[in-house]
Amino acid sequence: MATTASTPPTREQIMVRLRRAEGQLRGVQRMLDKNAACEDVLVQLAAVTAALDQVGLHLIGERLRQCQQADGTMCSEELEQGLSTLLRHTRLSR
DSSP states (O other): OOOOTTSOOOHHHHHHHHHHHHHHHHHHHHHHHTTOOHHHHHHHHHHHHHHHHHHHHHHHHHHHHHHBOTTSOBOHHHHHHHHHHHHHHHHHHO
């Protein structure tokens, strides 16, 4: 999903990313069924995790962008909630 900070991904691009992660996860299940090497399984799990993390960060970023008011200021309560969500997400990702 090639986007810049000023061009957030579309809903369809997010759905494509989620479907790709779903396919990767099914691949992990097949690997486990076939007794694949642990390292290979972990590499694929890391790829799924990274894809889902990107979706989560995008959703948090969108919430923060929606918080910006017409005059460029941020509504403090929404901003605080968004930042709190971001911190929880990044802690869970590690």
